Amino acid sequence: MKRNIAVILAGGVGKRLGLSTPKQFFKVAGKMVVEHTVDVFERNPRIDEIAIVSNPYFISEFENITLRNGWRKVKRILKGGKERYDSSLAAIQAYADENVSLIFHDAVRPLLSQRVLDDVIDALDSHDAIDVAVPSADTIIEVDGDYISAIPDRSRLRRGQTPQAFAIDTIRKAYEKALTDPAFKATDDCGVVRKYMPEVPVYVVRGEETNMKLTYKEDTYMLDKFFQLRNSEPASADIDDGYFAGRVAIVFGGSCGIGAETVRMLREKGAKVYSFSRGETGTDVGRRDNVEAALARVAAAEGRIDCVVNTAGVLNKEPLTAMSAETIGTAIATNYTGTVNVAVAAHPYLKETKGKLIFFTSSSYTRGRAFYSIYSSTKAAIVNFVQAIAQEWECDGIRINCINPERTKTPMRIKNFGNEPDDSLLAADKVAEATLRALASDYTGQVIDVRRKTIDDD
Numbered sequence: 001m002k003r004n005i006a007v008i009l010a011g012g013v014g015k016r017l018g019l020s021t022p023k024q025f026f027k028v029a030g031k032m033v034v035e036h037t038v039d040v041f042e043r044n045p046r047i048d049e050i051a052i053v054s055n056p057y058f059i060s061e062f063e064n065i066t067l068r069n070g071w072r073k074v075k076r077i078l079k080g081g082k083e084r085y086d087s088s089l090a091a092i093q094a095y096a097d098e099n100v101s102l103i104f105h106d107a108v109r110p111l112l113s114q115r116v117l118d119d120v121i122d123a124l125d126s127h128d129a130i131d132v133a134v135p136s137a138d139t140i141i142e143v144d145g146d147y148i149s150a151i152p153d154r155s156r157l158r159r160g161q162t163p164q165a166f167a168i169d170t171i172r173k174a175y176e177k178a179l180t181d182p183a184f185k186a187t188d189d190c191g192v193v194r195k196y197m198p199e200v201p202v203y204v205v206r207g208e209e210t211n212m213k214l215t216y217k218e219d220t221y222m223l224d225k226f227f228q229l230r231n232s233e234p235a236s237a238d239i240d241d242g243y244f245a246g247r248v249a250i251v252f253g254g255s256c257g258i259g260a261e262t263v264r265m266l267r268e269k270g271a272k273v274y275s276f277s278r279g280e281t282g283t284d285v286g287r288r289d290n291v292e293a294a295l296a297r298v299a300a301a302e303g304r305i306d307c308v309v310n311t312a313g314v315l316n317k318e319p320l321t322a323m324s325a326e327t328i329g330t331a332i333a334t335n336y337t338g339t340v341n342v343a344v345a346a347h348p349y350l351k352e353t354k355g356k357l358i359f360f361t362s363s364s365y366t367r368g369r370a371f372y373s374i375y376s377s378t379k380a381a382i383v384n385f386v387q388a389i390a391q392e393w394e395c396d397g398i399r400i401n402c403i404n405p406e407r408t409k410t411p412m413r414i415k416n417f418g419n420e421p422d423d424s425l426l427a428a429d430k431v432a433e434a435t436l437r438a439l440a441s442d443y444t445g446q447v448i449d450v451r452r453k454t455i456d457d458d
Contacts, residue, residue: 003048006041010107011080030390030445036110108214133158245270253312255280257410261432286333305349335378354397390445
């Protein structure tokens with residue numbers, strides 16, 4: 001049976017991005033771009049092995065990254081060459097004598113979905129060459145100098161992406177023929193097969209717009225936003241029933257709503273859970289001394305802290321000019337300062353246990369909204385804060401993520417919006433379930449969307 005080998009093409013130097021280091025090492029959402037990319041293949045059960053093709057100067061860097069991430073499937077780190085096709089050839093030669101399919105993917109496309117990857121692997125059952133592409137939303141023109149020479153039919157045009165996958169015999173023979181051509185040039189592997197083995201049909205899998213390539217400086221902003229808006233996969237992953245057994249968890253804001261459901265579920269999974277809130281224990285997250293006292297109490301009783309979840313928050317739905325200074329101050333202290341307080345106070349405990357930290361944003365964080373000025377802005381700040389400290393604390397082994405639920409039925413929402421149809425709101429237990437899945441994952445720096453399941457999702 002053929003093995004599926006993922007080949008991560010990471011040999012570029014990223015001159016067009018304008019950074020001092022190659023673009024695959026650019027950090028977004030708590031990790032290097034290439035780390036996000038390799039994680040996609042590491043998590044797919046149908047990928048048997050991963051090879052990273054690197055610029056020779058960065059081989060040791062990739063060795064260290066592999067060890068730090070604990071990747072089990074990365075078996076080879078190969079030296080690339082001057083041209084892109086040299087990287088492909090390195091992998092072809094490394095696996096020339098094995099019964100494998102090679103799945104080439106750009107290291108700087110970190111948002112590849114499991115759906116696209118699975119479709120590519122499925123296509124390998126019946127095709128020897130596979131490309132991934134998306135329809136062109138723009139009219140494409142052909143030019144002769146500075147003038148239009150043709151306008152191709154847009155309905156037949158696609159924009160190519162990766163992965164590109166091949167039976168090894170097919171891609172090996174295509175390159176053998178190409179290398180005998182003095183005029184050989186290549187920008188991608190499917191183009192080599194198409195030109196030098198035209199008898200082999202290249203099947204096209206439907207790609208996704210989010211599977212973008214980091215090329216120019218402007219792409220860094222788009223990539224960061226895609227990471228914020230994507231529905232991260234921990235929200236749909238299974239939870240190992242034994243994962244939380246014996247772990248010590250703290251939930252701030254645990255007396256009602258999402259916090260109370262999180263406490264309940266953690267206890268059902270065998271965790272030792274401590275709940276703190278203003279109403280239940282007199283704990284105000286806006287006060288650093290309150291947070292430090294709560295953590296110290298748990299550490300003294302249990303000797304360790306493995307997970308900290310902060311669901312505490314306040315929403316005052318009213319015009320800014322109608323809000324008192326006290327109301328504004330309390331909202332900022334609870335929603336944002338409280339987040340900072342919990343993070344700073346929890347750091348030494350979670351560093352010791354390589355623990356997990358969860359904060360909450362809101363679907364309103366993506367843009368400011370009338371009557372939500374303080375709430376929306378503090379929730380946006382939480383997203384940036386999570387992504388920043390995920391990078392700062394990566395070397396400490398602390399995993400930090402942010403849950404982004406859409407409208408959820410909680411006492412806070414009922415207070416501000418009154419009764420709403422149940423089918424228009426998320427249930428608090430669904431958000432709590434996603435929270436446990438995030439805690440059980442090895443993700444960090446992620447904004448994890450939680451949405452209601454609709455008919456269109458089936």
